[in-house]
Amino acid sequence: MSERVKTDMGGATAALDLDAALMLRVKEGDGASFGVLLDKHRSSVVHFLFRMVQNHAVAEELAQEVFLRVYRSRGTYEPTAKFTTWLFRIATHLALNSLRDGKNERSQERLDDDTHDMPVRQVADIRPSAEQSMVYQAKLKEIRRAISALPDKQRAAVLMHKYEEMEYSQIAGVLSCSESAVKSLLFRAYETLRARLAHLA
Amino acid sequence: MNCPLESRENAGQLLDYCTRKLDPDVAAVLERHIAICPACREFADHQRAVWQALDAWEAEPVSADFNRRLYQRIDQQVSWWERLMQPLRPLTLRWNAAAAAAGVVVVMAAGLLLNPPPAGPTVANIPDTPQVESVQPEQVEHALDAMDTLAEFSHHVKDSADAKM
Numbered sequence: 161m162s163e164r165v166k167t168d169m170g171g172a173t174a175a176l177d178l179d180a181a182l183m184l185r186v187k188e189g190d191g192a193s194f195g196v197l198l199d200k201h202r203s204s205v206v207h208f209l210f211r212m213v214q215n216h217a218v219a220e221e222l223a224q225e226v227f228l229r230v231y232r233s234r235g236t237y238e239p240t241a242k243f244t245t246w247l248f249r250i251a252t253h254l255a256l257n258s259l260r261d262g263k264n265e266r267s268q269e270r271l272d273d274d275t276h277d278m279p280v281r282q283v284a285d286i287r288p289s290a291e292q293s294m295v296y297q298a299k300l301k302e303i304r305r306a307i308s309a310l311p312d313k314q315r316a317a318v319l320m321h322k323y324e325e326m327e328y329s330q331i332a333g334v335l336s337c338s339e340s341a342v343k344s345l346l347f348r349a350y351e352t353l354r355a356r357l358a359h360l361a
Numbered sequence: 362m363n364c365p366l367e368s369r370e371n372a373g374q375l376l377d378y379c380t381r382k383l384d385p386d387v388a389a390v391l392e393r394h395i396a397i398c399p400a401c402r403e404f405a406d407h408q409r410a411v412w413q414a415l416d417a418w419e420a421e422p423v424s425a426d427f428n429r430r431l432y433q434r435i436d437q438q439v440s441w442w443e444r445l446m447q448p449l450r451p452l453t454l455r456w457n458a459a460a461a462a463a464g465v466v467v468v469m470a471a472g473l474l475l476n477p478p479p480a481g482p483t484v485a486n487i488p489d490t491p492q493v494e495s496v497q498p499e500q501v502e503h504a505l506d507a508m509d510t511l512a513e514f515s516h517h518v519k520d521s522a523d524a525k526m
Contacts, residue, residue, distance in 0.1 A: 195428075202427060207420035216421050223423075224431050231435055296417070303418050321380075322415050343373045350376060350408060353415075358407035360414040
C-alpha cells in the first residue's frame, strides 16, 4: 500500500498509489491491469468478507460483486482516494447490506455446525490429537461468535485494523467517518473482545 | 506520565502499543508506566491475548476458479447487453441509415453555408464554351439569312408607313 508513483495528469503532477495508476490504465481499456489488481487484492477482499459474513460461499459471491463493480466503474474512476480505500468501501458496503438483508443467515446457523468453513490446519499441526483439534475448534468458535456479536461497523473496523493492517485514516475513509470516530469504534470493539476472549491466551 | 486509562483518547495509545503501532520513543515511556501500573498491565495483557486469539482465525483459501467465474460474469454482462439490443438491431440499423443520411445533409448544408457558390457568371468571365466552337458553318449562314430577312421586313414596314403619310 506504500508504493507510489508520479503520474502526469493534464499538466498537474499528482502522486498516485500504484493501484490507482493501474486502475487508470483499466479505465483506458487495459484489461491486463485489471488482472493485476484482481490477483493482488482478491485474497484480502475475500478474507475480509469471509470474516464479516462468516460464510465462505457468500464471501466469494460478494467478492465477485466487488470486483465486478470495480470493473463496471472503470469508465468513471477518478483517483480521489487510495484504491484500497475505494475497494474496501465497496466491500464493506456490500457486506453490511448482506448482513442487513440476512443473506448470511445460513452462515449464522452454521456457526453451530462448525465443521464447515473452518480452515484446514497446515504444516504446524499435521495430525493434531483429537483433544487438540477439539480445543482448537472450540477456540475458533468462540472467536467467531465474539466477532459476530460486534455491531457491524465495529466488526468492519476491527477486521480492517487487525487483518488488513490499515491505518486509522484509511479505515475512516472506508467507513466514511472521522479518525476519532474510528478510534472510538475500535476502543469499544476491543473492550468487548477483551471481555470475551482474553481468557483464550 | 499520567495513566493512559484515565482518558479514552490516551487509552488509544495503549491499544497502539499492544498492536506495535506506537512510535518507539513513546512506547518506551509507556512501557515504564506499564511496569508500575497494574491496570495498564492488565489492559495490555488482555489486549495481547485478544490479538493472539484473533491470529488463530485463519481464512479459507480463495477458490481456484474465482477469476474464471468473475471473467465469465463480466462476459455475461456484455452478452446480456448484446442480447437485449438484438431485437432492436434492425431498428437501430434503420436509425443508423437515417442518421447517416441526416448527417450527409447537415454536412452539405454546412458546406454551402461556409463556402457559398459564386454569383452568376458575368459577361467578362464567361468562358469560351465548347458549344461556340462546335457551331457549324450552315448554322451561321441560316442565322445571317434570318437577319437579312428581318432587315428587309423592317424596311418594307418603314416604306409602307412613309407612303401612307
